[in-house]
Amino acid sequence: MDIAALRRDTPGCAHRVHLNNAGAGLVSRRTLDTMTAHLELEARIGGYEAATEREQAIEDVYAALAELVGGRPEEVVLFDNSTHAWQAAFYSLAFRPGDRILTGRAEYGSNVLAYLHIAQRTGAEVVVVPNDAYGRFDTAALAGLLDERTRLVGISHVPTSGGLVNPVAEIGRITRRAGVPFLLDATQSVGQFPVDVREIGCDLLTATGRKFLRGPRGTGFLWVNPAVLDRLDPHVSETASALWDGKRGFTWQPGARRFATWEMGWAGVLGLGSAVRQALELGVGATGERAIGLGAALRERLDALPGVGTYDLGRERCAIVTAKVDGVPAGEVKAALTREGINVSTTWPDQTQFDTEDRGVHPLVRLSPHYYNTEDELDRAAAVLARLARTGQPR
Structure with missing residues (x-):
């Protein structure tokens, strides 16, 4: 895949870091x-x-x-x-x-x-x-x-x-x-x-x-x-x-x-x-491998940050990454990312009621890269969460 060409064919890539593909992907x-x-x-x-x-x-x-x-x-x-x-x-x-x-x-x-x-x-x-x-x-x-x-x-x-x-x-x-x-x-x-x-x-x-x-x-x-x-x-x-x-x-x-x-x-x-x-x-096998790889890379970045944790279950994991910053509500984390031009979502307790009964971890910040995202975009998102974990403020 020519990622640069795919990004040029995706108008939204010129304006935002879109890590909300589990919500709605960017159309080509x-x-x-x-x-x-x-x-x-x-x-x-x-x-x-x-x-x-x-x-x-x-x-x-x-x-x-x-x-x-x-x-x-x-x-x-x-x-x-x-x-x-x-x-x-x-x-x-x-x-x-x-x-x-x-x-x-x-x-x-x-x-x-x-x-x-x-x-x-x-x-x-x-x-x-x-x-x-x-x-x-x-x-x-x-x-x-x-x-x-x-x-x-x-x-x-x-x-x-x-x-x-x-x-x-x-x-x-x-x-x-x-x-x-x-x-x-x-x-x-x-x-x-x-x-x-x-x-x-x-x-x-x-x-x-x-x-x-x-x-x-x-x-x-x-x-x-x-x-x-x-x-x-x-x-x-x-x-x-x-x-x-x-x-x-x-x-x-x-x-x-x-x-x-x-x-x-x-x-x-x-x-x-x-x-x-x-x-x-493009081949869903190839795009899926890249998307899941980006998800794993993002999860690894966030798990390495003091004060940040990820909450994804399973033996096999996909491109969706859920995280929490200690002491900062998920809505404020999302707002901070939005101010930096980074699209994410949050989970809600009533989106997965039985999981909420079991774990009680929601709401969480949900970040979901796709194949057209880049490692640099993951770094930008991780940097915002790192600042929040250090100071409680986006900057």
């Missing part, structure tokens, strides 16, 4: 141009007409996403964000009193709320699988907890609040043997490093365009294993997802399109396609 010039070209086409000939003219390019987005995750185009459906994609998958499953939903301590906050909602509404039980000695989802404990009452295993591949990478392929092997559906929230992993649904063995996967894929906000998708379609009853039906039979009934669209919605922001969808194709051209 080619993705921006794709989106603006479609908006200009809509303005010139009309929104419906522009969508018709670009119909093949829109269909190509499904193919690109399928290639990215190792599936087929008919197994992919587009959404306006990953949370809606995840909810469409989760709420299509039927739960009864006594059913069990198994999840982990690193599960994303919105997913947890949905589990609790279904538990309250149906009498199902939410079971939190413990962590292993490394802080990962404990697959041995999972195997012991699966029984005839288990209706779902739902896991976040990478949590929003740290560098942990859960052992999802082993989880997939266990759930396949048990015949239990496996819903994988891959929001923080797709685009950051290779993710293959066949190798993992999940049945449902959701992801977003805006993070490590470097696509636009307002884009997401769901991948569905055809083998579980007969277990899924979508909670919304509309003209894109169902076919009227001419009388008083309907049939679902084939494949994952039974979850589709008719109205979409096609400029964003085409921008997502552009970002995915760029990721495929």
Whole structure:
């Protein structure tokens, strides 16, 4: 990879040190141009007409996403964000009193709320699988907890609040043997490093365009294993997802399109396609290796600073780095970095409720480099945290 050229093709690199790719990655010039070209086409000939003219390019987005995750185009459906994609998958499953939903301590906050909602509404039980000695989802404990009452295993591949990478392929092997559906929230992993649904063995996967894929906000998708379609009853039906039979009934669209919605922001969808194709051209293996390497280098820098600590769990860690400066609230650390032109986020206790119950370390500062970041940018961020640790002041 020519990092200098990639940075020139990323307008935001000229203005900020962007270490907030776990929040929203910087779009490339080619993705921006794709989106603006479609908006200009809509303005010139009309929104419906522009969508018709670009119909093949829109269909190509499904193919690109399928290639990215190792599936087929008919197994992919587009959404306006990953949370809606995840909810469409989760709420299509039927739960009864006594059913069990198994999840982990690193599960994303919105997913947890949905589990609790279904538990309250149906009498199902939410079971939190413990962590292993490394802080990962404990697959041995999972195997012991699966029984005839288990209706779902739902896991976040990478949590929003740290560098942990859960052992999802082993989880997939266990759930396949048990015949239990496996819903994988891959929001923080797709685009950051290779993710293959066949190798993992999940049945449902959701992801977003805006993070490590470097696509636009307002884009997401769901991948569905055809083998579980007969277990899924979508909670919304509309003209894109169902076919009227001419009388008083309907049939679902084939494949994952039974979850589709008719109205979409096609400029964003085409921008997502552009970002995915760029990721495929560069090679997610290569970009992932660089991003994870930068994450490790940043973690090493911060751990070497007196008064600064990192809080990432796991045996395998990704490009997300969470840290704390002794005596300085996470919000003030973020503000200090922002004043220096460095973009980061903070974690919240209710983003990962079960992790908060277990560790009580949130809020933390979350720094998340990607392949287009540089070692110099890591040094700049570490220098700000070092000053804060020494003085409590950014300068």
